[in-house]
Amino acid sequence: MNRLDRKVALITGGARGMGAAEASLFVSAGAQVFITDVDEAEGIEVASRLGEACEFIRQDVASETDWSRVVESVTRHHGRIDVLVNNAGIFRLLGLGDTSLEVWDQLVAVNQTGVFLGMRSVAPVMKKNGAGSIINLSSIAGLAAAPRAHAYSATKWAVRGMTKSAAAELAPFGIRVNSVHPGLIDTRMMDEIGSTPEKLDARVPMGRRGNVDEVARMVLFLASDDASHCSGHEFVVDGAMKA
């Protein structure tokens, strides 16, 4: 069954990791997918691998003008955006005492301001259609203490709160907004932790890191009409780490 048949989806940070996996799953579910990223080379490669149903647009999610350009470009061709996945993110393994103002500002700009601009930019388009689903990538660092990732954790808690506020505001317009909270997932972002695969796996009660497809399947559920009465909530994919 094509769970996203005829839907138009926009996925930020789609050049690799979870974003690329979400794009691939969405295409196989029947969607027309736009991926955006600051990494042009990898973004173009993912889009060409996925064929005509996927297009790449260069975008820095922290830029207001980039958001205007991206939304204008998608709606000019398709007249609608049914799904927005605010997936782009950056991570730094720095505790409170080691976090410079510069690093703090960088993380807030991408992880938090990017999500704010994304939701604010697509909401008017979704309101016109009377429907839409927004999925914001938070983290288990937005559910519990993350003592060695102070700024990252702050942005992911913010995304959780922003998701709830937007869900309540946009519900009367048929727009659902949810947050997804991955645990340790095997992507390049984990290189920043500087640990071994074995040590990372040992931190997960299930005995292994999650893979990108396991997160993508949760995102697909929330994007689809299967989640028609789900809004304003946290959906965790963490192998029981925060159970």
Ligand SMILES: NC(=O)c1ccc[n+]([C@@H]2O[C@H](COP(=O)([O-])OP(=O)(O)OC[C@H]3O[C@@H](n4cnc5c(N)ncnc54)[C@H](O)[C@@H]3O)[C@@H](O)[C@H]2O)c1
């Ligand atoms: N990997 C994990 O274990 C994990 C756990 C919890 C949450 N997350 C969250 O999941 C999301 C995806 O993470 P991932 O593991 O796939 O990471 P990743 O580093 O593999 O991919 C992130 C993508 O975002 C892009 N990006 C970075 N800054 C950008 C910007 N300013 N504008 C546009 N694109 C930008 C990167 O170029 C990259 O392609 C992130 O929001 C991350 O915080 C990841």
